[in-house]
Amino acid sequence: MNILSIIEHKANGDILTHEEIRYFIDHYVDGSIPDYQMASLLMAIKLKGMNAQETSDLTLAMVHSGETIDLSAIEGVKVDKHSTGGVGDKTSLVVGPLVASLGLKLAKMSGKGLGHTGGTIDKLESIPGLTTALTQAQFIQQVQTVGMAIIGQTKALVPADKLLYALRDVTGTVQSIPLIASSIMSKKIASGAQTILLDVKYGNGAFMKTIEDAKVLARAMVDIGKALGRDTRALLSDMNQPLGLAIGNRLEVKEAMATLKGQGPDDFTQLCVEAAAVIAIQAGLYSDLTVAKAAVTNQLQSGRALTIFNQFIHAQGGDLNAFNQPSLHHVDVVKPILATSSGIIHAVEALPLGLLSVDLGAGRLTKADVIDFNAGIVLHVKPGDTVQKGDTLCTLYTNKPWVASWETTAREAFHLQKKAYHAPHDAFIMIE
């Protein structure tokens, strides 16, 4: 076996064997296959695809490239959730406490934000004192006692993914379903949970622009999870508009806390309840979605999920008293963006608002950028709302020198029309 024959097999559209896939991952990680050969193979995979067997073989080979987390010391059902990323996506901060309050164990590894999509680690680290750098022993201990813990990705897990992603990023091979699916799932598998819920976004603010592409990615990931013995399901949800009202790290933590008190925006609350209910079904707590959703909603309304959230933040060193001081949230510029005409909101575009939030300081364009936890955007209206000229569409928060074009960018993300708005059928789509 050699890398040239593997490249030629894939370029011919052949199905790679388990041994071939293991060979190229092992030898790329050990440095004996150079970048230029892997780049050629990645392009062949992008253009010729991989079937379900190859994709799960690739995932497993990537998992084997590094350490895995052993969650067996934790009693109960270990669950994990993963979002493909969106604008205003603070779902883990609510779903985690919800499922932990039902007795499940959420052992989650999260990433930092990059580009227009935020990251759970940044949102958590916006709370004074909080650390996501736990040892594996601390992580397991906290999941045992609190019911949940969220840590940053460690370098020891799936080193193949870090190497491959860096190469894909500079060789035009990012957009490939088997490569995206194996990248995400290798980290989920290495993290050790028994059941995995994938929150797959579609729309202009998401990695997958169409619902069709999102379905294909979700199917590939669910198939990998099943092939590797994990109960894996995917929930498809809309990312054409921001999720909830808040974009930006501390703004989103506040919205998550409000949601845990039953005071969150409808769209975000619905997604959290749906996701938590599906995880509860996966864990075997319920068999009917309606019953599961009622139980989850009760955990919100009773305050039990909020109690878990407070314990979780405290356990990781976070100081909610300090977080709740108004002075912590000061920004130099608070700029309301007003409607210049009257009408009905037909769309609030996620992508331009996500990119604007980065400009305001809330995100990173490169890994070296420093985040301003207070920067961001709060929407005042969502699709279907009626506005009069002069009403506030959203408010921008920044510590950067004001840039005049930001106002236009923000306003143009809101599409006003005179005609009536009909909400799309917004049921979540489940892939299992």
Place this chain on the structure above:
Amino acid sequence: MNILSIIEHKANGDILTHEEIRYFIDHYVDGSIPDYQMASLLMAIKLKGMNAQETSDLTLAMVHSGETIDLSAIEGVKVDKHSTGGVGDKTSLVVGPLVASLGLKLAKMSGKGLGHTGGTIDKLESIPGLTTALTQAQFIQQVQTVGMAIIGQTKALVPADKLLYALRDVTGTVQSIPLIASSIMSKKIASGAQTILLDVKYGNGAFMKTIEDAKVLARAMVDIGKALGRDTRALLSDMNQPLGLAIGNRLEVKEAMATLKGQGPDDFTQLCVEAAAVIAIQAGLYSDLTVAKAAVTNQLQSGRALTIFNQFIHAQGGDLNAFNQPSLHHVDVVKPILATSSGIIHAVEALPLGLLSVDLGAGRLTKADVIDFNAGIVLHVKPGDTVQKGDTLCTLYTNKPWVASWETTAREAFHLQKKAYHAPHDAFIMIE
């Protein structure tokens, strides 16, 4: 413009612009595009193809990466021929003198052999004293006075091709019509001739295994030549069996000299006459192929082509007296391979005999290998011949320690059957 967007365009199946193609060639040659990005792009080109415009743009961009030869000082029609390579292919040694004897000017740059296909430079350098390392001034002077000169490839011409070929060789991207066609044609265009005849081989001993693939390659190369203002035609010929009877450098030079005396094997003589006649038509000497072939045959029979050959060898320092000394051709082992049964020869496979000739010392597996000019194979029979058990099928010549399996390999290249042999329709196919 940047390399990532170019990779993505080609991966999407888009047609690359002239500017994009010029950009990636220029920046690969200057080192600012790394191998891994070029490897990804090459695989995208292999799998998505290039149209005729892109392929000629690529060829021209490659030509511009280095120097070009200016043949304008030479009076008359400057012609060139190129073979895609085969087993026993010594055509240039006969076609060159034939067309020069008609008053045309053959200014040819040739390669060394690699693998089972030989190279014209090696065959020429098997003549004592001969050099193919002429200066450009010497080259032009000799074409003027003798009518032909053949030199080795210079590093200054088409450096992009050397870089790209080395990368294609290790990234599974050799087999791509636009990449093969632009590689060959960039060197032909940079060499400066007005008319180009491509001798495109198909069959087990050739780079293109089927006549269909050979037609596609020939069409791509002819289209490039035309797009870049050169009268370019291609002659497709069979390489399922070795061309002529001799394989190996000095053995082939002797066969070429015999052919120039009208004593060559039929198949090789026919190809040389056909090729020279087509070049004569391209140069405007004749308009009818039958008339042209009669004129070319006359140059053979009159000895005029042989005179040119002698002048050409002499001009490049070759000593034909020394070459004609029997002692120069001594080998330690001369091994006749005998038929073990009687029958009619239905096939003589080129590929195993080409590979065997390399084992005997006549060729290179890597560029560092040293050639034994005397090693090789002479066929005693060709398809259609009847043999009795004990007749000699071929003779092997080597200075290496004898390997028992060579006898079997040689014998099994000859396919004997009891039934009558019907020669395939062997007219040459012209692509223009």
